[in-house]
Amino acid sequence: MPIPQERQARNMDLVKSMRMGIDECHIALKEAYGDLTDEEFWRYALPDRHNIATVVMHVLQQHDEFNGNLQYRRGVKARHEWHFLRHEERFHLWGVAKEKLPKPGDAFPTVAEVARAHDEIHEALIRNMSEMSEEDFTASGVGKWPRLCDMFFRATYHANAHVRQIWFLRGVMGIQRRWPEQHYA
Numbered sequence: 001m002p003i004p005q006e007r008q009a010r011n012m013d014l015v016k017s018m019r020m021g022i023d024e025c026h027i028a029l030k031e032a033y034g035d036l037t038d039e040e041f042w043r044y045a046l047p048d049r050h051n052i053a054t055v056v057m058h059v060l061q062q063h064d065e066f067n068g069n070l071q072y073r074r075g076v077k078a079r080h081e082w083h084f085l086r087h088e089e090r091f092h093l094w095g096v097a098k099e100k101l102p103k104p105g106d107a108f109p110t111v112a113e114v115a116r117a118h119d120e121i122h123e124a125l126i127r128n129m130s131e132m133s134e135e136d137f138t139a140s141g142v143g144k145w146p147r148l149c150d151m152f153f154r155a156t157y158h159a160n161a162h163v164r165q166i167w168f169l170r171g172v173m174g175i176q177r178r179w180p181e182q183h184y185a
Contacts, residue, residue: 013134014134014138014149015130015133015137018129018137018149018152018153018156019126019129021152021153021156022063022122022125022126022129022152022155023122023126024156025059025063025155025159025160025163026118028159028160028163029056029059029118029159029166030115032052032056032163032166032170033052033056033111033114034111034115035177036052036111036175037111038110040175041053041056041108041110041114042108043173044103044104045169045172045173046169046172049169050093050101050102051102051108052166052169052170053102053108053109053114054090054091054093054101054102054108055162055165055166055169056114056118056162056166057085057088057091057108057109057114058091058092058093058162059158059159059162060114060117060121061087061088061091061092062155062158062159063121063122063125063155063159064083064085064087064121065083066125066151066152067084067124067125067128068083069148069151070125070128070129070132070148071124071128073132073136073148074128074131074132076128084117084120084121084124085117085121090106129152132148136148137149
């Protein structure tokens with residue numbers, strides 16, 4: 001099947017490139033967990049490691065935070081109105097005390113709930129990114145990010161690293177129902 005024109009890397013600028021990266025992360029991440037049962041999503045494949053639900057929520061919390069930064073920068077929402085998700089410390093993964101990290105038996109959202117939130121966050125990210133210019137992304141940053149574009153490059157690289165982790169966990173669990181496809185050219 002040919003790749004549609006809008007997914008062709010042609011006549012790129014910084015903002016189009018970042019949008020393409022975020023869009024590809026959305027597709028790749030959803031493809032990595034979207035066909036799982038809730039039990040597979042919540043299962044711990046390796047002792048003392050994270051399950052797929054935790055990894056996905058970790059990535060989505062970051063994307064939700066970055067979307068909030070865009071909304072705030074655009075003057076669309078105040079700082080206390082940023083998020084689509086209820087952010088939970090247990091999904092930070094790094095720098096969290098071991099006893100606060102998710103563990104077998106904890107409650108997790110369902111695959112369907114996560115997929116709905118994932119789509120909402122992604123649609124908002126793309127919409128908010130489309131409302132900003134290249135100058136907006138290369139000007140002063142947000143918090144620890146020197147430039148706003150640095151935040152989005154981090155989001156892309158970070159999500160892709162976790163997508164590989166999810167496919168590894170699927171392999172360890174013996175889940176071989178689906179394989180990723182090429183989405184961009």
